[in-house]
Amino acid sequence: MPKVHVAAVDAPWGAVHLAAWDRGLVACESMTPLEWFVDRLECRFGREVVVGSLPVLDDAAAQLEDFLADRRRAFDIPIDLSDRPAWDQAVLAAVCEVPFGTVATYGQIARAVDRPGAARAVGGAVARSPIGIIVPCHRIVAANGGLGGYGGDPLGSHLDGLRLKRELLLREGIDIALPPPR
8 A cells, every 4th residue: 555755935924834645735734733744634534644856746836836936837747636526636637727817706616517506515625625725725716805714724724824825816907905904
C-alpha cells in the first residue's frame, strides 16, 4: 500500500502543506499545523504518512513556490480526488476551469456542472476541497460579488479564511473588500 508523502512550502501567511502519493496530489492546506494535517491524512487514507520526497510532490512544491513568487499562473500537477464523492469531484473539476485573474460565482459553477439552483451545494463542495490554492477555490465568489466564504479549516477563524482568500485574489489582480465587521 503506497504511503502518503508530505512537504511544506513557505507562504507569506505561513506554511502551506502538500500531500501526494504516486497517483497525484491529494491535499494542499494553509493555516494548518503539520501534526494536524498528518493526522487528518492518516484518517482519510488509512495509511502511513511520511515527510519525504516524491516526484509529484516535489513538482507540486516547485509549482506552488513559483505561483507564490508570481512566476506561474496555472498549475500542471496530477490531482487525485478519487476518494471524494462524485459531486465534489465534478464541482472541483469545474473550479479548475476558472482562469487566473477571473472569478466565477457559486451559481455559475452550479450551472457548469448541470445543476442550476445548486449554488449552496457547490459552496459545500468547495468548502470541503482538500486541495486549496491549486484547485483555485479562492476564485469562487458570492452572487453579489462579495468574497463568500473560504475554507473549512476549524483552526483558522472565518475572518482568517477570508483574509487568505482576499490575499490570493489580490495576487491575481482582483480586489474584493473584506466584509464589514459584524
